[in-house]
Amino acid sequence: MQSVYYIVLVPMVYAALAVFILGTLWHGLRLIVGLKHALRVVVGPAKNPNMLRAVCDAFLSPATLKNHPVRWVFMVSFHIVLFLTILGHLELVGEVGVMQVVRHDVFLGGGILGILLFAGLLFFLFRRFHAPLAAMSEPGDYYLLILLLLIVLFGSQLHLAQRLFDYSTIGVAEYREYLSGILTFRPALPEVFTEDFVGHSFLLVLHVFCANLFLMLFPWSKLMHAILALPLARLRRR
Amino acid sequence: MTKRNDTHESTEVPGDEGNPAPERGVNAALAELAASVRGFGAFQMNACVRCGLCADTCHIYRAEPDVANLPAMKASSITSVFRRYHTFLGKRLPGLVGARELTAERIDEIRDVVYGRCTSCGRCASNCALGVDLRHILQVGRRMCAVAGRIPEGLQRTVDNQLETGNQMAIPQEEFLSTTEWLSDDLKLEMGDDTLRIPVDEKGKRILYVINPREVKFFPLSLMAAAGVFHAAGESWTLSSKVFDVTNYGFFAGDEASARELVRRVAEEAGALGVEQIILSECGHGYRSFRWEGPRWLGREYAVPVSSVVELLDEYIECGRVQVDREKNAERVTLHDPCNLVRLGGLSEPQRRVLRKVTLDFVEMTPNRENNFCCGGGGGMLSMSEYGDRRVASGKVKADQIRATGAKIVATPCHNCADQLIELSKRYHLGVEIQAVVELVYNALC
Ligand code: SF4
Ligand code: SF4
Numbered sequence: 001m002q003s004v005y006y007i008v009l010v011p012m013v014y015a016a017l018a019v020f021i022l023g024t025l026w027h028g029l030r031l032i033v034g035l036k037h038a039l040r041v042v043v044g045p046a047k048n049p050n051m052l053r054a055v056c057d058a059f060l061s062p063a064t065l066k067n068h069p070v071r072w073v074f075m076v077s078f079h080i081v082l083f084l085t086i087l088g089h090l091e092l093v094g095e096v097g098v099m100q101v102v103r104h105d106v107f108l109g110g111g112i113l114g115i116l117l118f119a120g121l122l123f124f125l126f127r128r129f130h131a132p133l134a135a136m137s138e139p140g141d142y143y144l145l146i147l148l149l150l151i152v153l154f155g156s157q158l159h160l161a162q163r164l165f166d167y168s169t170i171g172v173a174e175y176r177e178y179l180s181g182i183l184t185f186r187p188a189l190p191e192v193f194t195e196d197f198v199g200h201s202f203l204l205v206l207h208v209f210c211a212n213l214f215l216m217l218f219p220w221s222k223l224m225h226a227i228l229a230l231p232l233a234r235l236r237r238r
Numbered sequence: 239m240t241k242r243n244d245t246h247e248s249t250e251v252p253g254d255e256g257n258p259a260p261e262r263g264v265n266a267a268l269a270e271l272a273a274s275v276r277g278f279g280a281f282q283m284n285a286c287v288r289c290g291l292c293a294d295t296c297h298i299y300r301a302e303p304d305v306a307n308l309p310a311m312k313a314s315s316i317t318s319v320f321r322r323y324h325t326f327l328g329k330r331l332p333g334l335v336g337a338r339e340l341t342a343e344r345i346d347e348i349r350d351v352v353y354g355r356c357t358s359c360g361r362c363a364s365n366c367a368l369g370v371d372l373r374h375i376l377q378v379g380r381r382m383c384a385v386a387g388r389i390p391e392g393l394q395r396t397v398d399n400q401l402e403t404g405n406q407m408a409i410p411q412e413e414f415l416s417t418t419e420w421l422s423d424d425l426k427l428e429m430g431d432d433t434l435r436i437p438v439d440e441k442g443k444r445i446l447y448v449i450n451p452r453e454v455k456f457f458p459l460s461l462m463a464a465a466g467v468f469h470a471a472g473e474s475w476t477l478s479s480k481v482f483d484v485t486n487y488g489f490f491a492g493d494e495a496s497a498r499e500l501v502r503r504v505a506e507e508a509g510a511l512g513v514e515q516i517i518l519s520e521c522g523h524g525y526r527s528f529r530w531e532g533p534r535w536l537g538r539e540y541a542v543p544v545s546s547v548v549e550l551l552d553e554y555i556e557c558g559r560v561q562v563d564r565e566k567n568a569e570r571v572t573l574h575d576p577c578n579l580v581r582l583g584g585l586s587e588p589q590r591r592v593l594r595k596v597t598l599d600f601v602e603m604t605p606n607r608e609n610n611f612c613c614g615g616g617g618g619m620l621s622m623s624e625y626g627d628r629r630v631a632s633g634k635v636k637a638d639q640i641r642a643t644g645a646k647i648v649a650t651p652c653h654n655c656a657d658q659l660i661e662l663s664k665r666y667h668l669g670v671e672i673q674a675v676v677e678l679v680y681n682a683l684c
Pocket of ligand 1: 285286288290291366368
């Protein structure tokens with residue numbers, strides 16, 4: 001069991017990061033090469049081809065705001081919560097002074113972010129069972145959402161268990177020891193990660209396992225829209 | 239004149255000569271797909287998150303909310319094939335990501351979608367939450383069908399007409415000349431000027447005016463009105479009796495070789511006549527294809543500037559070259575924005591400035607300009623009788639827009655749209671008259 005934990009928490013994390021970074025870079029390179037070709041193919045009147053406006057299109061999607069204001073509020077809120085959740089993980093690597101400008105306990109949001117994300121993902125998932133999205137969705141769309149739901153579920157549990165039910169064996173110090181070890185290529189698993197194979201550490205392994213899968217799928221799935229939104233918006237404003 | 243796609247079996251791809259026709263078509267379509275998705279095209283194909291937010295941006299979906307009419311679903315008939323041949327997961331786990339093989343049957347499904355359920359109006363693309371250019375993807379589908387020899391018959395016939403006879407309606411040169419002659423005679427009487435005539439094939443004039451052949455066949459008043467306004471402005475202009483067609487059905491068909499040939503002829507005729515400028519008559523796709531796509535197809539800029547006649551009319555009125563009296567157009571007028579001229583052509587204001595000057599009661603329909611709805615007759619729909627019912631059904635959105643304005647006249651700077659709007663007026667009992675912008679200007683001349 002100890003070796004399974006180790007594989008998930010160390011080599012698999014490196015593999016996932018490698019696939020994520022190299023895959024995204026490879027796409028990025030193709031993007032840069034392809035942009036020149038695309039600018040030749042896509043002809044037409046320039047539509048205020050200003051980079052700032054393209055950034056605004058990509059991050060704020062004014063067309064959606066105009067056509068579907070309620071869904072826009074939901075969509076933007078979801079992405080903000082997602083961004084804050086990713087940001088919150090930085091404090092599990094080490095102290096981030098700027099993030100403590102507004103004093104808070106680690107993890108950011110006191111558990112609210114996870115709950116909001118979970119609710120948002122559930123909505124996205126159930127929406128896919130109804131027309132017209134049910135007919136448009138591919139199996140991969142459901143699996144991706146389920147994978148994200150699991151990541152959020154296990155991650156939230158880790159935090160809430162510690163915060164509300166005093167599961168204090170794995171705390172911020174242990175996460176920092178583990179994650180900074182990974183980032184400095186001196187991987188070390190704190191003892192509490194492997195001393196019992198139930199409860200808190202088991203949830204951690206599940207959380208990391210799902211996150212690894214997510215990172216590995218990222219460059220090959222529609223999750224790439226996170227990277228593509230800006231160049232697409234730029235191209236639309238050529 | 240040259241003719242392309244003589245038969246559906248004529249498409250050849252290198253190394254493919256021995257295959258039976260359907261496989262040849264599939265291979266040619268796959269080669270076209272591969273060429274179209276080089277670089278950034280692949281990202282367009284990959285970026286849709288299937289959120290469904292583009293659904294009601296499409297007039298066809300609005301009129302018939304069937305998932306088959308949902309823009310992202312239409313595009314997925316092409317992106318699913320793209321995934322099968324060009325993505326990591328699509329090659330290995332096609333079922334997981336909805337990646338599909340291209341077969342002769344699937345080409346026919348794509349054909350039904352790209353020609354029969356989409357007018358290439360681009361409204362979905364400009365409203366996509368992510369900026370995915372669905373119109374571009376659907377155009378790739380048209381190009382795939384074209385190289386596979388699966389252009390719908392009516393559309394193919396029109397392309398062939400253009401290539402063989404020089405114009406989409408196969409109007410013989412003699413008929414063109416006799417029409418301009420009797421229009422000149424009528425105009426002499428109307429304007430009370432015996433010296434007036436419509437100039438044809440005259441060298442060294444400032445402007446070559448390129449028209450929609452429907453003006454010769456069905457809307458001669460529009461050509462007469464343009465001639466009248468040019469006369470009033472003291473313009474130096476000419477028509478060509480050989481190359482007078484601004485339309486480009488190769489563009490609609492996705493047959494870029496034919497499209498290129500058609501723009502080349504106009505550009506060369508302008509050179510042969512030694513004009514300083516090419517003015518395109520009121521034609522949405524003619525403007526889009528000649529003004530914007532043409533230089534890309536030819537691989538070079540034109541030797542002389544190109545404008546739409548609505549820009550010229552705007553200029554005449556702004557600088558006082560023609561005097562107009564808005565009282566002469568007293569009835570309420572609204573404006574239909576042709577997608578290819580406005581959203582895809584970038585020309586939205588000159589026609590508005592003109593209409594405000596020549597009409598007493600001009601009202602906008604909602605939405606308008608870049609966010610207008612297609613009339614349903616775009617994308618070559620009018621030449622494909624098999625999709626006639628869908629075309630008229632999808633025009634319901636436009637009919638409702640028109641009715642809401644309470645207008646008696648719908649002005650539209652596109653003869654293609656005019657055809658569809660005339661039919662919509664009958665089918666939806668709108669009781670409106672459809673006019674070109676130049677007709678209203680002519681009517682308002684002092
Ligand atoms: S709005 Fe854009 S991303 Fe969403 S389904 Fe339509 S094309 Fe895809
Ligand atoms: S291009 Fe126009 S007709 Fe085609 S799917 Fe988009 S909105 Fe509908």
